[in-house]
Amino acid sequence: MLQRSRVSGKYFFYPRVAEPVTGSRDLEWVEASGRGTVHATTVVRAKPPQQPYNVVLVDLEEGPRVMSRVEGIAPDEVRIGMKVQARVGKQDECEILLFDLAPDTTNSP
């Protein structure tokens, strides 16, 4: 789900009590498409024995940018521009937003 301003029609993330810039409080929750594109990526080289992992910024189709992780691919093979699809995953007993490579598209190297 994403928040959208009823006045401007713009989406934003993270959730707030008002739309950024305009301050409008006439907001609604809208189902998100889950489609996105990798905007920036890094591999966190944690101290062994912990394995390296990936952190990305994803541009959602609706406009907002979110921080997340792309799974199902080696952390250093994530590339800017890759199409990704959101899912709710589990980590440390909590539900979090994760991304997989989009199934249908042009992500072949």
Add this chain to the structure above:
Amino acid sequence: MRRERFPRGKSAIVAAATYGMGESPGLSSMDLAVSASLSALGQVRLKPYDVDALFIGLPDDFLSGLTFAEYLGIQPRLTENNRTGGSAFLTHAMWAALALEAGQCEVALIAYGSNQRTASGGLISAMRPTSYEAPYKLGRPVGAYALATSRYIHEYGLKREQLGEVALAARGWAALNPDAFMRGPLTMDEYLKARLVSDPLSVRDCCLVTDGAAAVVMVSAKRAALMAKRPVYLLGAAAATDHRDITSMLDLTTTAAVVSGARAFAQAGVRRADIDVVELYDAFTINTILFLEDLGFCKKGEGGAFVEGGRIAPGGALAVNTNGGGLSCVHPGMYGLFTMVEATQQLMGLAGARQVKKAQLAVAHGNGGELSSQATLILGTRETL
């Protein structure tokens, strides 16, 4: 751009000092900040009770303005405790200039200190990730700068050797500075083999974690002429903020230094080509490249090529981070004030082996958070008034 008034050249730095650079076991951050302050005040024969405007912000003390004043038993007319990160101290200089011009104070002290290396061994940061970002365990701040670097590489191309040029230049300057923490030689081969921390940034792309303190004293230009042999005049000063967390940075390759720099240069009425010394907050190698571009020393996307061939190293065409910077000299959590101290020492002609000849105009530029907050000062000698 809206025309704005700034009291160009009406205030000046008359003293600047550092203290406890590197490692200072047994001293608190406040002990260090006070020690640097007393050194600076002593240079112009002032006592703590002469300070009527206090500007400070320590990483481990939210109310450090109150703590500092209490420590030295003073009751300043102005106590400023801005929290915009490592750029805060350059913003302090801007406010000090306005307050001095308005007659709100006569002696402004800007101070900083941190014992992060000997106290905790790690970078102390006031940044706390939000619940939306904490689960992804981005190493902060390095991971945020790594994300920005990845985007820069995607949009403009940037070779690792070009980031390496920034690290090597900083080390080259540090070798000339007896106060610098890492002075040993650094080769490109060593740079390229350094352990990755957060791709594409390696440990040699990251600033140091040290102790250290700095302080500067500002007074009106009129008073400065009586107090110091070579006062360093504040010709322009501007700050700009953009976001807090890297996720909300609109354009990961362009910082708010575009705004702060343009305003500061316009106030000062000087050209980039006239600048003799450039002191940039180099928390990571990418910073130097971004700020050289955003402050107008080269075009966007050309920073990597700009620094090639030792251009910003000792003997190069443009003297950048002449103390060795946060990369090789000192980085006690927030480095901003050290850019002002080094610019001052260069313009006062006190920089020893690393002195830039006939330096008359300097830029000091601070960065805070995750490329979040930017502040630019243009400083000049009497000849530039």
